[in-house]
Amino acid sequence: MLKREVAKRVFAKEFEACRELEKSARSSSEPTDSKSPNLLISPLGLILNRVFVVGVLTELDSIGAQSEMWKARIVDPTGAFTVYAGQYQPDASIFFSTVRVPAFISLTGKARIYEPEPGSVFISIRAEEANVVDEEIRNRWVVDTAEQTVDRLEAFSRALESGFRGETLREYLLERGVSEELAEGISIALERDRFPREFAKQLRASIREGLKALDFEAEDTAGAAYQKEFVLELLREMGGNKGVDYAVFVETAVSKGVPEEVVEEVVRSLLAGGQCYEPRIGIIRLVG
Structure with missing residues (x-):
């Protein structure tokens, strides 16, 4: 019976840079028969087959024509994971059919690589299990x-x-x-x-x-902290359930006396911390 690969914790930026690890490149002490798991390797040498990630679910689409298939985007502070779940991943498919975007979620799945032509590589996760979590678990x-x-x-x-x-x-x-x-x-x-x-x-x-970004107010002066809280509250007011145009938001905040660089810093912090995301290019929306 084959040993199940341990699910590795990895940031999206490193995961996206992974490439296939050929069986011929692996140590002779490792099994390399047809039943050996397909492994990927990162630029830092992380060898993986399964991953465990936690982030913000920002996009979710049903893409199956003949059968159920979901495509999701999960964001962490360094980038985004592309995730798929279909009829052969029933638990994950049921989860994606009921979860509401945006949400903090945890997910375990198998890493997949697709290279349609030399130089064109697509890295994704085939979901096995997913759950809604809170911001503290994500942090x-x-x-x-x-x-x-x-x-x-x-x-x-x-x-x-x-x-x-x-x-x-x-x-x-x-x-x-x-x-x-x-x-x-x-x-x-x-x-x-x-x-x-x-x-x-x-x-x-x-x-x-x-x-x-997890605690971007920790070392702020009282004045800077107030400005950041003001920007955050303004984003709540203007964003609503659909989000707000970024350029319009910045212009409004500046008109109320907040320096443009402060507005941009707060938004960058919120995006990096998973508290805010872009449902569409140029549109920002708070999570929750």
């Missing part, structure tokens, strides 16, 4: 995932600085306490990626902004 997932990703970034940075590659690099990482799977993954990833430092830098910045 905890962000913090936990950030901690795991930062640990991976640190191991990746050590690998870059070492100058080693291949088996020598794997042994170097193992000696420094890196798990066997991650050591192997980093070794493989560095053989593939031409610009590893740039991706690591971008991911660090995304995580930093995401964590900051």
Whole structure:
């Protein structure tokens, strides 16, 4: 009986950059028969088959013509996951047929990759199970995932600085306490990626902004906090159930005495924190 792959926590930005991990590239200690799970590998060396994500469900469409099929978009502080569920995922399909957008949700599923032609890659999740959660659970997932990703970034940075590659690099990482799977993954990833430092830098910045957005008033002065609360309340008033045109919202806030840069900062924080989303381009709407 095959062991079920552990569902990994991963941010959307890293997940979207995953590529297929060929069986020939895997360690000889791993089974590589026809029943082996299809694995993906991220630019940081994370090897995954199943994922566990928590974020804001911002889009949901029924796309099945002959049979039931749902397509969803789940946003986290770094980007968005594309999710599908059909007749072979009955629990997830039932969930999507009843949930209302927007909502904080948790989801477990299998990673899928589709490459119709060289250079054109689509990454998605085939949902297995999904549930509505609250903002506190979403925030905890962000913090936990950030901690795991930062640990991976640190191991990746050590690998870059070492100058080693291949088996020598794997042994170097193992000696420094890196798990066997991650050591192997980093070794493989560095053989593939031409610009590893740039991706690591971008991911660090995304995580930093995401964590900051979870409590964007924590270090504000009283005056700045008041302005941000005013902008938030104005968004509630103008947005209603359908959202509001971003340009109109900014113009209105500025006309009421709030500096444009403050308005833009608040909106960026809300978007990164999953408290606000864009149902359509140029339209912003609060969650809840």
